[in-house]
Amino acid sequence: MSGRVLVVDDVATNRLLLRAKLSSAYYDVVVAEDGPKALDLARSEQPDMVMLDVMMPGMDGFAVCARLKADPETAHIPVIMVTALDTAEERIRGLEAGADDFLSKPFNDLALFARVRSLMRMKMMFDELRLRDLTSRELGLAEVMPDQDIEAEPSGPILIAPPDAGRGGQLAAELGARLSIGTIVTSSEREALNLSRLELPDCFIVHQTLMEGGDGLRLVSALRARPETRQSAVILVVENGDVGTAAKGLDLGASDYIEAPFDVNELIARIRSQLRRKRYSDRLRSNVRNGLKLAVIDPLTGIYNRRYASQHMIRVMERARETGGVFAVMMIDLDKFKSINDRFGHDAGDAVLREFSRRLQENIRGVDLVARFGGEEFFVAMPDVDAGAAGHAAERIRRAIEDAPVRLPGGAGEVDVTVSIGVAVAGAGDGDAEAIIKRADSALYLSKEGGRNRVSFFARAA
Amino acid sequence: MSGRVLVVDDVATNRLLLRAKLSSAYYDVVVAEDGPKALDLARSEQPDMVMLDVMMPGMDGFAVCARLKADPETAHIPVIMVTALDTAEERIRGLEAGADDFLSKPFNDLALFARVRSLMRMKMMFDELRLRDLTSRELGLAEVMPDQDIEAEPSGPILIAPPDAGRGGQLAAELGARLSIGTIVTSSEREALNLSRLELPDCFIVHQTLMEGGDGLRLVSALRARPETRQSAVILVVENGDVGTAAKGLDLGASDYIEAPFDVNELIARIRSQLRRKRYSDRLRSNVRNGLKLAVIDPLTGIYNRRYASQHMIRVMERARETGGVFAVMMIDLDKFKSINDRFGHDAGDAVLREFSRRLQENIRGVDLVARFGGEEFFVAMPDVDAGAAGHAAERIRRAIEDAPVRLPGGAGEVDVTVSIGVAVAGAGDGDAEAIIKRADSALYLSKEGGRNRVSFFARAA
Numbered sequence: 001m002s003g004r005v006l007v008v009d010d011v012a013t014n015r016l017l018l019r020a021k022l023s024s025a026y027y028d029v030v031v032a033e034d035g036p037k038a039l040d041l042a043r044s045e046q047p048d049m050v051m052l053d054v055m056m057p058g059m060d061g062f063a064v065c066a067r068l069k070a071d072p073e074t075a076h077i078p079v080i081m082v083t084a085l086d087t088a089e090e091r092i093r094g095l096e097a098g099a100d101d102f103l104s105k106p107f108n109d110l111a112l113f114a115r116v117r118s119l120m121r122m123k124m125m126f127d128e129l130r131l132r133d134l135t136s137r138e139l140g141l142a143e144v145m146p147d148q149d150i151e152a153e154p155s156g157p158i159l160i161a162p163p164d165a166g167r168g169g170q171l172a173a174e175l176g177a178r179l180s181i182g183t184i185v186t187s188s189e190r191e192a193l194n195l196s197r198l199e200l201p202d203c204f205i206v207h208q209t210l211m212e213g214g215d216g217l218r219l220v221s222a223l224r225a226r227p228e229t230r231q232s233a234v235i236l237v238v239e240n241g242d243v244g245t246a247a248k249g250l251d252l253g254a255s256d257y258i259e260a261p262f263d264v265n266e267l268i269a270r271i272r273s274q275l276r277r278k279r280y281s282d283r284l285r286s287n288v289r290n291g292l293k294l295a296v297i298d299p300l301t302g303i304y305n306r307r308y309a310s311q312h313m314i315r316v317m318e319r320a321r322e323t324g325g326v327f328a329v330m331m332i333d334l335d336k337f338k339s340i341n342d343r344f345g346h347d348a349g350d351a352v353l354r355e356f357s358r359r360l361q362e363n364i365r366g367v368d369l370v371a372r373f374g375g376e377e378f379f380v381a382m383p384d385v386d387a388g389a390a391g392h393a394a395e396r397i398r399r400a401i402e403d404a405p406v407r408l409p410g411g412a413g414e415v416d417v418t419v420s421i422g423v424a425v426a427g428a429g430d431g432d433a434e435a436i437i438k439r440a441d442s443a444l445y446l447s448k449e450g451g452r453n454r455v456s457f458f459a460r461a462a
Numbered sequence: 463m464s465g466r467v468l469v470v471d472d473v474a475t476n477r478l479l480l481r482a483k484l485s486s487a488y489y490d491v492v493v494a495e496d497g498p499k500a501l502d503l504a505r506s507e508q509p510d511m512v513m514l515d516v517m518m519p520g521m522d523g524f525a526v527c528a529r530l531k532a533d534p535e536t537a538h539i540p541v542i543m544v545t546a547l548d549t550a551e552e553r554i555r556g557l558e559a560g561a562d563d564f565l566s567k568p569f570n571d572l573a574l575f576a577r578v579r580s581l582m583r584m585k586m587m588f589d590e591l592r593l594r595d596l597t598s599r600e601l602g603l604a605e606v607m608p609d610q611d612i613e614a615e616p617s618g619p620i621l622i623a624p625p626d627a628g629r630g631g632q633l634a635a636e637l638g639a640r641l642s643i644g645t646i647v648t649s650s651e652r653e654a655l656n657l658s659r660l661e662l663p664d665c666f667i668v669h670q671t672l673m674e675g676g677d678g679l680r681l682v683s684a685l686r687a688r689p690e691t692r693q694s695a696v697i698l699v700v701e702n703g704d705v706g707t708a709a710k711g712l713d714l715g716a717s718d719y720i721e722a723p724f725d726v727n728e729l730i731a732r733i734r735s736q737l738r739r740k741r742y743s744d745r746l747r748s749n750v751r752n753g754l755k756l757a758v759i760d761p762l763t764g765i766y767n768r769r770y771a772s773q774h775m776i777r778v779m780e781r782a783r784e785t786g787g788v789f790a791v792m793m794i795d796l797d798k799f800k801s802i803n804d805r806f807g808h809d810a811g812d813a814v815l816r817e818f819s820r821r822l823q824e825n826i827r828g829v830d831l832v833a834r835f836g837g838e839e840f841f842v843a844m845p846d847v848d849a850g851a852a853g854h855a856a857e858r859i860r861r862a863i864e865d866a867p868v869r870l871p872g873g874a875g876e877v878d879v880t881v882s883i884g885v886a887v888a889g890a891g892d893g894d895a896e897a898i899i900k901r902a903d904s905a906l907y908l909s910k911e912g913g914r915n916r917v918s919f920f921a922r923a924a
Binding site: 048217295 | 464465466488489490508510583586587589590591593594597598601602603679680682683684686687689692714715747750751753754755756757758761768769770772773774776800836837
């Protein structure tokens with residue numbers, strides 16, 4: 001997958017070299033000679049990746065990286081820091097500034113392109129997710145959460161697949177203490193996969209050589225092939241200088257790699273960076289899911305709305321067709337609700353609607369669905385229920401609201417509330433959902449006409 | 463990126479060979495020896511890809527492919543057909559059965575892995591999209607559209623980047639006639655990219671060597687680097703047997719390739735297959751977008767709901783803070799709406815609500831927002847408006863509904879309708895949105911008390 005790379009370096013020959021390398025692999029290259037220009041170009045050109053020299057006069061690479069990651073317009077763009085000196089301290093400083101990876105000059109082409117490919121792939125996936133999230137945001141359906149909140153979220157355990165039990169135990173102890181996080185040490189590929197089913201790790205630390213002759217790359221591959229672990233962070237530990245294995249690992253889907261022996265502080269910085277990335281993508285996914293859910297929830301009572309109930313009825317009726325059984329629907333109306341609003345105000349009316357929703361939910365089965373159709377009108381769908389059982393349920397609901405007054409907010413006392421209910425029982429072949437709901441509505445009308453606070457049935461023609 | 467591959471072949475040595483090749487590249491391999499077993503495993507194992515032998519006793523590869531693509535549980539899994547004879551007719555038949563690509567035995571490893579990587583990448587992207595779509599479906603927010611509808615949808619043009627003008631013109635003529643689709647022939651990479659800005663092609667046919675010394679791979683790469691063309695289909699045309707270029711093209715993001723000289727029927731079958739794939743992903747994207755929109759739309763009137771209006775108010779107030787200006791909000795209530803429902807029924811009431819929404823929208827500016835808060839209660843937010851202008855607008859709205867009766871559905875005649883309106887004008891520092899809406903609500907109460915069909919103001923303390 002190709003994409004646009006912003007190369008930032010104060011030395012012209014370095015810019016030319018990287019531009020030539022990346023262009024030959026068909027990447028689109030934009031260059032900047034200092035930090036301020038880089039920040040401008042990152043905003044205007046929206047590159048898919050930034051390759052950032054650390055040592056620059058004026059604003060250095062760490063400062064540029066921190067600024068890129070603090071700006072919502074550029075925070076999602078992966079940053080590779082390019083260094084001449086390559087020390088763990090420097091890498092930790094870069095990770096803390098938000099860098100996604102490091103490359104040291106002179107470049108090893110294999111390492112360079114494996115890393116660029118891996119970050120491009122990640123960027124494309126994020127772009128896909130961000131697009132959805134942007135829609136939710138525009139519509140006001142998503143919450144914007146600051147980075148600190150993402151850091152603070154509770155985390156699943158870290159699973160360590162070490163080359164031997166000793167190293168595994170030591171690493172588990174260090175990580176557990178330093179990150180205040182649960183750790184699991186496994187002795188084989190199979191065990192790693194099985195344990196992940198029981199408790200899903202947020203992050204895997206996988207050595208290239210595992211105990212019992214296991215292969216770390218094979219484990220990385222298996223983790224990526226399974227839907228449940230596809231989104232987890234995977235950090236591959238390779239022997240010092242084994243760039244070939246590192247590159248292969250990235251191509252197989254590892255999120256990052258580190259060379260052993262390593263400074264545990266660097267590993268911790270890398271884990272933190274990966275967990276941040278994972279939580280950001282989890283957040284994007286759940287924002288969309290939550291936004292979608294809002295489309296079918298009544299905001300006042302928190303129960304489903306008419307739109308969802310209509311879809312649900314299709315499923316209830318399909319089931320009746322398959323089983324040949326019957327089902328019941330109820331239309332429920334709060335009696336003289338308008339006078340509650342008029343006497344006590346809208347807040348009191350809202351409180352009554354919420355309290356009735358609550359009692360309604362307490363008096364139905366788990367398989368039944370309650371919805372608010374609007375105003376003071378509620379709906380219940382009950383699969384696999386005949387007229388007798390539906391009548392009992394309706395009577396229970398009627399009494400649940402009649403038996404105890406509703407307490408009004410702000411110390412405004414209590415109010416007695418009653419409901420009128422209409423019930424229709426139907427089976428396959430009794431018409432479409434709309435027709436069946438209309439019958440329950442007619443029965444409700446009978447209850448109203450008959451003096452309210454009662455249950456009426458629409459007699460089933462059969 | 464690794465993943466799970468289902469290998470289907472009736473010959474044991476072929477299965478072993480492919481399993482060994484794919485396992486060595488760390489793919490997870492499942493095997494089946496005939497069609498029925500393959501269909502079962504595709505459902506139960508949910509592989510990321512199927513490699514399917516064409517010549518099998520009993521159910522042949524074409525039949526298996528067609529069955530996989532007809533089953534909603536497996537239709538999204540890419541299928542590579544594996545053939546011994548490699549003819550255009552066979553490939554066309556495979557494409558028509560829904561195959562995503564072909565490989566001929568004996569395998570060229572370069573071609574095999576480039577193709578597998580490309581399809582895996584596509585599959586991961588689709589999985590991400592399908593996950594979102596599945597949520598919308600479960601919530602009843604997405605429509606399921608049959609394949610025929612996807613075929614029938616109107617299409618953007620096809621852009622051809624040929625090796626010379628003659629071949630370009632000829633191909634344009636053939637494709638235009640056969641596919642009833644617009645075609646554009648370009649003479650350079652730059653022109654191709656510029657033309658795509660004017661009218662976005664659904665599909666690009668890019669030769670490996672372009673006119674004016676252009677490089678097809680570079681164009682593929684540039685198309686993939688730009689957000690606007692990232693989702694378009696790109697078919698690369700390579701010289702006969704140039705597997706290296708084909709593999710590179712797929713890695714750069716080409717959707718498919720074909721070797722020249724080619725049978726134009728095969729190209730057409732490949733274009734059709736790519737357009738189908740593109741429309742499917744477009745559909746998944748728009749389903750989620752539409753689902754999200756439903757969360758903020760009032761189903762009866764099609765205008766925004768209270769949830770959206772609350773979010774919108776935050777933006778209106780931010781703007782007022784920035785400019786130091788004022789804005790107005792209105793609360794509008796249909797007078798004696800309950801009696802319309804009682805006299806003419808709910809359908810008539812709904813018709814009145816819809817007609818009022820329509821007239822309301824006709825009498826506000828483009829920058830104003832109207833929303834239905836529930837029942838017969840509407841809301842308008844008007845940025846950059848003072849008390850005088852807001853009063854004029856409110857009066858215009860009041861008259862718009864008073865001046866002409868509302869026609870009722872089903873020939874039930876007409877009904878006169880009036881509205882009461884409360885207006886509050888506010889600026890930065892006048893409290894939060896909730897407080898300002900409450901003031902409009904108090905003004906609305908004054909209008910009601912004063913005899914209805916009138917506009918009242920909440921006097922701004924300033």
